[in-house]
Structure formats: structure tokens, C-alpha cells
Amino acid sequence: MSAPSRRRFATPLDFERGQVELSHGSGGRAMAQLIEELFAAAFRNPWLDQRNDQACLELPPGRIAMTTDSYVVSPLFFPGGDIGSLAVHGTVNDLAMAGARPLHLSAGFILEAGFPLAELRRIVESMARAARAAGVTIVTGDTKVVEHGKGDGVFINTAGIGVIPEGIELSGDRARPGDGVLLSGSLGDHGVAVMAQRSGLEFETALESDSAALHELVAVMVATAPGLRCLRDPTRGGLAATLNEIADQSGVGIRLWETAIPVKPPVAAVCELLGLDPLYVANEGKLVAICPPEDVDRLLAAMRAHPLGAAAALVGTVREDAHHFVTMETRLGGQRMVDWLSGEQLPRIC
Amino acid sequence: MKYIDEFRDGAAARGLARQLAVEIQPDREYRLMEFCGGHTHAIYRYGVQDLLPAGIRMIHGPGCPVCVLPVGRLDMALDLATRPNVTLCSYGDMLRVPGSGGQSLLRAKAAGAEIRMIYSAAEALELARRHSEREVVFFAIGFETTTPPTALVIQQAAALDLPNFSVFCNHVLTPPAIVHLLDSPEARELDAVAIDGFLGPAHVSVVIGSRPYEAFASGYHKPVVIAGFEPLDVMQSILMLVRQLNEGRAEVENQYTRAVTRDGNAKAQRLVAEILEPRSVFEWRGLGPVPRSALQIRAPYARFDAERRFALEPRTVPDHRACQCGAVLRGAIKPTDCKVFGTACTPETPLGACMVSAEGACAAYYSYGRYQEAA
Numbered sequence: 256m257s258a259p260s261r262r263r264f265a266t267p268l269d270f271e272r273g274q275v276e277l278s279h280g281s282g283g284r285a286m287a288q289l290i291e292e293l294f295a296a297a298f299r300n301p302w303l304d305q306r307n308d309q310a311c312l313e314l315p316p317g318r319i320a321m322t323t324d325s326y327v328v329s330p331l332f333f334p335g336g337d338i339g340s341l342a343v344h345g346t347v348n349d350l351a352m353a354g355a356r357p358l359h360l361s362a363g364f365i366l367e368a369g370f371p372l373a374e375l376r377r378i379v380e381s382m383a384r385a386a387r388a389a390g391v392t393i394v395t396g397d398t399k400v401v402e403h404g405k406g407d408g409v410f411i412n413t414a415g416i417g418v419i420p421e422g423i424e425l426s427g428d429r430a431r432p433g434d435g436v437l438l439s440g441s442l443g444d445h446g447v448a449v450m451a452q453r454s455g456l457e458f459e460t461a462l463e464s465d466s467a468a469l470h471e472l473v474a475v476m477v478a479t480a481p482g483l484r485c486l487r488d489p490t491r492g493g494l495a496a497t498l499n500e501i502a503d504q505s506g507v508g509i510r511l512w513e514t515a516i517p518v519k520p521p522v523a524a525v526c527e528l529l530g531l532d533p534l535y536v537a538n539e540g541k542l543v544a545i546c547p548p549e550d551v552d553r554l555l556a557a558m559r560a561h562p563l564g565a566a567a568a569l570v571g572t573v574r575e576d577a578h579h580f581v582t583m584e585t586r587l588g589g590q591r592m593v594d595w596l597s598g599e600q601l602p603r604i605c
Numbered sequence: 606m607k608y609i610d611e612f613r614d615g616a617a618a619r620g621l622a623r624q625l626a627v628e629i630q631p632d633r634e635y636r637l638m639e640f641c642g643g644h645t646h647a648i649y650r651y652g653v654q655d656l657l658p659a660g661i662r663m664i665h666g667p668g669c670p671v672c673v674l675p676v677g678r679l680d681m682a683l684d685l686a687t688r689p690n691v692t693l694c695s696y697g698d699m700l701r702v703p704g705s706g707g708q709s710l711l712r713a714k715a716a717g718a719e720i721r722m723i724y725s726a727a728e729a730l731e732l733a734r735r736h737s738e739r740e741v742v743f744f745a746i747g748f749e750t751t752t753p754p755t756a757l758v759i760q761q762a763a764a765l766d767l768p769n770f771s772v773f774c775n776h777v778l779t780p781p782a783i784v785h786l787l788d789s790p791e792a793r794e795l796d797a798v799a800i801d802g803f804l805g806p807a808h809v810s811v812v813i814g815s816r817p818y819e820a821f822a823s824g825y826h827k828p829v830v831i832a833g834f835e836p837l838d839v840m841q842s843i844l845m846l847v848r849q850l851n852e853g854r855a856e857v858e859n860q861y862t863r864a865v866t867r868d869g870n871a872k873a874q875r876l877v878a879e880i881l882e883p884r885s886v887f888e889w890r891g892l893g894p895v896p897r898s899a900l901q902i903r904a905p906y907a908r909f910d911a912e913r914r915f916a917l918e919p920r921t922v923p924d925h926r927a928c929q930c931g932a933v934l935r936g937a938i939k940p941t942d943c944k945v946f947g948t949a950c951t952p953e954t955p956l957g958a959c960m961v962s963a964e965g966a967c968a969a970y971y972s973y974g975r976y977q978e979a980a
Contacts, residue, residue, distance in 0.1 A: 514615070520606055523606050523609075524606055527606065527609060529724075530963060578976075580976050582976050584652075585650075585651045585652040586613055586614075586615050586651075587613060587614075587615050587618045587651045587652055587653065587656065587836050587837075588615045588618055588619055588622075588652070588655070588656060589651060589652015589653055589654065589655035589656055590652045590655055590976060591649060591650055591651070591652050591973040591974070591976075592973050592975050592976050594971070594972045594973075594975070597951075597952030597953055597972070
């Protein structure tokens with residue numbers, strides 16, 4: 256975007272008192288102004304500056320990983336993040352779980368008429384910061400505006416592409432009996448931080464969402480343990496859903512040890528009060544790794560040496576099981592199933 | 606977590622398990638009913654059953670408020686929810702329970718009915734205050750534990766003279782249900798359940814005390830132990846029941862001394878008695894009509910009674926034909942004995958309430974205990 260183009264608009268957008276209007280999505284001058292003064296200014300990069308309807312990219316060699324995710328979290332701002340940073344981290348992490356180096360994102364915004372421009376700017380700037388910190392560029396985008404009452408402020412969709420370095424083969428169908436199940440840190444921080452912000456549930460906790468981009472941790476892990484079988488981030492449905500997916504894909508059972516699973520005391524306390532199980536609460540900055548038994552110690556040490564894996568733990572093992580059950584040895588010394596989540600535990604947390 | 610972790614300690618649990626193994630008489634079966642679904646879930650969620658000696662058989666009781674509410678009462682709530690201008694406030698568990706024709710509050714909500722999931726009675730009252738243009742109805746369910754908050758919001762609504770708030774009252778009582786399990790000709794005709802002793806729900810007794818079980822324990826010669834909901838509470842209570850049975854005693858004992866007294870919470874009892882009164886009879890899923898086993902809103906507060914305000918007709922609707930929730934709730938069969946358990950009836954497609962509720966025995970078996978059947 257070149258400097259003179261800024262003068263095309265008589266008055267700049269009012270980021271203090273202004274609101275999103277239907278015209279901001281209608282393809283006319285108002286939309287051009289919103290894109291120029293907000294999105295292009297915040298996300299700035301050569302591809303976006305070309306102002307084409309698509310970004311034309313040259314990618315380094317390797318297989319391409321591609322993913323997409325939509326973000327509808329409520330509330331839009333929560334301790335430790337907001338819908339903007341979440342929309343970057345979530346998509347970056349989905350790429351990273353294939354071992355890919357995330358490169359570029361797209362960003363689609365569905366805005367509700369009447370939404371304050373000041374909040375939209377906060378979100379967009381947070382998104383830009385998260386993207387810069389993760390080393391990815393937002394190279395193309397889209398804006399739509401729906402009538403007041405037909406949305407909930409802001410919905411964001413991001414798609415992402417990344418490149419998988421030669422020789423890396425991670426997939427949910429590669430878990431084998433005897434493999435170790437590693438978790439990069441404590442469970443439930445994101446879901447509980449978001450829940451604690453909701454009206455009617457005012458908890459006085461200092462809890463923050465764990466929302467973070469995990470690709471650098473993944474790069475360390477992949478370098479340390481080339482035999483790594485599978486990575487996955489336990490977002491919606493929590494650890495329970497993630498492990499059930501892997502057990503199904505790989506045709507194995509998984510046994511967890513309850514005493515080995517890290518849960519922060521305030522998270523455990525809020526879960527206790529609300530009748531939630533931390534195993535089912537969403538995370539946005541954690542990953543599960545399955546690796547051959549001989550790699551467990553080395554991988555765990557490497558994870559713990561990284562700030563995002565400081566509390567990493569070996570939490571279970573892969574077993575033969577024709578039913579593909581995920582079970583857990585309870586701290587009491589008994590057993591239980593860790594089944595798929597049924598219904599919804601916490602709606603709209605990502 | 607302080608005050609919680611101590612009651613989930615593995616070493617203490619193994620100690621209690623060893624003690625039980627020593628004290629049970631080898632030639633005897635101890636058939637113990639945990640009345641409350643909260644206990645059923647604690648047993649399965651923490652794997653307590655794996656620590657119990659084989660001679661102890663836990664029988665799951667009807668203490669799940671969502672489960673015992675018959676289809677007819679749910680249909681009445683659905684009727685309310687689909688009336689124009691009504692906002693129905695419900696606890697979350699109730700939303701997925703199937704009513705007549707597979708309808709549920711969740712489906713009604715998806716089709717446009719104004720149904721709000723709430724965590725407390727106070728939220729419903731607050732909603733009524735903020736939305737004076739809507740008729741806000743609180744779908745009140747639960748045993749004695751959740752009754753005082755319902756009585757309180759009715760009292761507050763009266764003090765505020767709120768014109769748009771009412772309560773669809775479905776509160777039920779624990780002691781009459783326990784008596785009915787042993788006593789009613791219907792229950793005995795349906796299936797003879799031999800029960801040697803009862804774990805009583807501690808949260809109920811925080812309110813009503815342990816005294817209401819005394820006549821029952823001596824009259825029917827069945828020991829009752831008021832038990833907390835943490836896994837070690839449950840195990841210790843089982844040990845207390847075993848000791849009573851071994852010694853031929855049938856007393857009411859209180860394991861949950863950290864919150865339960867013999868007389869309970871007098872203030873809460875007075876509040877409930879001022880606002881609510883026993884119904885002559887109330888239908889329970891599984892138990893049928895049980896005399897004086899539920900509460901209704903007293904006449905001076907009639908304007909807050911949704912049944913009167915909306916002229917709701919009582920109705921009796923049979924359970925789904927294949928569903929054996931009734932027998933499960935009486936403790937007559939195990940969830941896995943039901944023909945549709947885990948096949949036609951799962952948490953995703955429940956045919957009966959026991960598969961829905963966080964306190965339902967079928968949900969506990971399915972979510973936590975299914976590995977046993979597969980083993």
C-alpha cells in the first residue's frame with residue numbers, strides 16, 4: 256500500500272466512536288477504506304500490498320500442509336488472548352501438528368453491523384502481533400458485514416499453509432502399542448479462562464488462556480525424535496477427544512495415569528465447582544505427542560527445555576485393545592473409561 | 606486442591622480396601638444401595654468398584670432428579686417452553702432428556718423456543734427482572750438440596766412483587782422414595798429388590814439432617830449411612846455399613862460429619878416450609894405414584910406457580926417402550942442388563958433419562974465403566 260492512496264478518503268475512520276456499518280462490507284468506498292486503514296495497515300506485507308484478490312506465493316520445497324478454522328469464541332476478549340490472537344494460534348497449531356513450518360494465513364472476517372471499530376482494531380492489531388510473533392504473514396482476506404442481530408460482533412476464519420520438511424511423517428494413524436503419550440503442559444487453562452469471563456460466573460481467578468503458537472516447540476521435538484509418530488493439539492473436546500481420535504485412527508487402546516496429568520489448582524477448582532472434567536476442557540497452547548518408547552526420555556527432556564513445554568509429562572501409554580478404548584488408572588487406584596465427550600461441555604470457547 | 610485431594614488419596618483408598626477385605630464375612634453378599642446418582646458417578650469416575658471386595662454389590666438407586674422426572678412432567682415443560690412470550694430457564698442436564706415423540710428442550714430450543722440454560726435459581730430471577738416484557742419460568746427440579754434456593758427466589762419474587770416470574774416446581778423428597786422402594790406393593794410386584802443397607806446422600810442431609818431416616822432404619826431394620834460424595838467418603842461409608850450389618854445393627858450413622866448434623870439446616874427448612882408444601886402424590890419415573898414425595902407451591906404464593914398461572918394439565922405418559930430406566934431406577938437391573946444400553950440408547954441418542962443426566966446410572970456405566978463389559 257503506497258502512501259498517497261491514504262488520501263483517497265475525505266475523513267479517516269473514527270476508531271474511537273465509530274461502528275461497523277453495512278457499507279463496510281458492500282464492496283464500495285467504505286469497504287476499501289476499512290481494508291486500507293485497518294486490515295492492510297495492520298497486516299502489511301508485500302502480498303497484501305499488491306491488493307489483488309489472491310496472493311501468489313512461492314513456497315520452499317517440501318509437502319504443503321493446508322488447514323482452515325473458524326473462530327466464534329465468546330467473549331471476544333479473555334485473559335491471555337482474544338479472538339484475533341486465537342485465530343492465528345489455532346491455525347498455526349493445526350499446521351504445526353503435521354510438523355509443518357507455518358508460512359501464510361488468510362483471514363476472513365464476518366462483522367456485525369454496530370460493532371465498535373475500536374474493538375475491531377484491538378482484535379486486528381492483536382492478530383497482527385500474533386502473526387508477527389509466529390513468523391507468519393496474513394496474505395489475503397475477506398470482509399463481510401451482516402445486519403445487527405445476525406452475528407455476534409466478530410467471527411473470524413483463518414486458513415493457513417505451511418511446508419513440511421523432508422522426512423517428517425506425522426499422522427494420527429501411526430500410534431503403536433508400547434508408544435508413550437506425552438502432554439506438553441497443564442490441561443484446561445483456555446476453556447476455564449474463557450468460562451470464568453462469562454456473565455453469571457464471575458470467578459476471581461488470575462487464570463489465563465494458554466493460547467500460543469506451538470510450531471517452534473514442534474520444530475525442537477521433530478529434531479530431537481525423528482521417530483515421532485503423531486502430534487495433535489487437544490482443543491475442543493480436550494485431551495479425551497484427541498486421544499479417542501488417535502485410538503480410532505490407529506486401531507489401538509490408550510491407557511492414561513491420572514496422577515501424571517498436570518492440571519493447575521485453580522483450573523481444577525473451577526472444574527470442580529462447575530462439574531467439568533479437565534480432560535474434556537479445551538486447550539489452545541498444548542499438544543499431545545505419541546512417540547516410540549525409546550524416544551520418550553529424550554523427547555520429554557527437549558520439551559521441558561522449551562518455555563511452552565516446561566511442564567511436559569508422560570501421561571500414558573498406547574496398548575493393544577480391539578475396542579480402541581481410552582481408559583485411565585484413577586488416582587484412587589481403580590479404572591475408568593475416558594470416553595468421547597457427549598453433548599457440549601462448554602459452548603463457543605474457540 | 607485443598608479439602609478435595611485428601612478425599613481422593615490413593616494410599617488411603619487402598620487402606621480402606623484392605624480393611625473391607627478383612628472385615629467382610631466371606632460367605633455373605635452385602636447388597637448396598639447408593640440412593641444418589643452422585644454416588645454412582647463417584648464410584649465409576651474414580652474407579653471405586655475396582656477396589657471393593659467381590660462380596661460387596663452396589664445397587665444404584667433412584668437419586669437422580671433428572672432421571673426420576675417422568676415424561677409427563679417434561680412434556681408439561683415443553684408445553685410451557687413453546688408458548689408465546691415464555692422464557693423457560695432450566696438446568697443443563699434437563700435439556701437433552703427425551704420427552705414424548707423424541708422431543709427435547711434442546712430440540713425445542715433449536716426450533717426457536719426461548720430456553721435458557723442456567724446454573725442457579727437466582728439467574729432465573731435476575732432474567733425476569735431484566736426482561737419485564739417476558740414471562741420467565743424457572744423449571745425447578747431436584748431433591749432437598751436444591752429446594753431452598755427455589756424457595757428463596759419465590760420469596761424474593763414476592764418481595765419484589767415481580768409480575769413476570771414463576772416456577773414450575775418438581776422438587777422431590779428422598780426419605781419417602783427410600784421407604785417406597787422397600788414398601789410399596791407396586792415396587793414389590795415389579796421386581797423384588799433385596800437391599801441390605803443404604804448410602805444416604807450427604808448433600809440432602811446437609812439440609813434435612815440425618816434424623817428423617819431414623820424411623821425408617823429401625824422400622825425396616827435397614828442400616829443407613831449418610832455418605833459424602835468424594836471417593837474416600839463412599840468407601841468409608843461402605844465400611845460403616847458392613848460393620849453395622851456384621852453386628853446386626855440398623856442405625857442411622859453419619860459419615861459426612863464435616864457438614865451434616867442430626868437436625869440439618871433449620872433456617873433452610875423453615876424457608877422451604879413457608880413457601881412449599883407436600884403434594885398428596887407425585888409420579889416418579891420407575892417408582893410410579895409415590896405419596897407425599899414431592900413439593901408444590903403454597904396457596905399464598907400461587908401467582909408464582911407456573912402450573913396454576915398457565916393452567917398446565919397434569920399428564921401421564923409412558924416411557925419409550927424399549928427403555929428400562931424404571932427398572933434401573935428401582936435397582937432391579939443393572940444398566941448393562943437393559944436391551945438398548947449402548948446400542949439404541951447412548952449419550953448421543955438417549956432413549957431414557959438415565960443415559961442423559963450427569964447423575965444417571967446408565968450414563969455413569971457408559972461414560973466410565975464400559976471397559977468392564979468389554980474385558
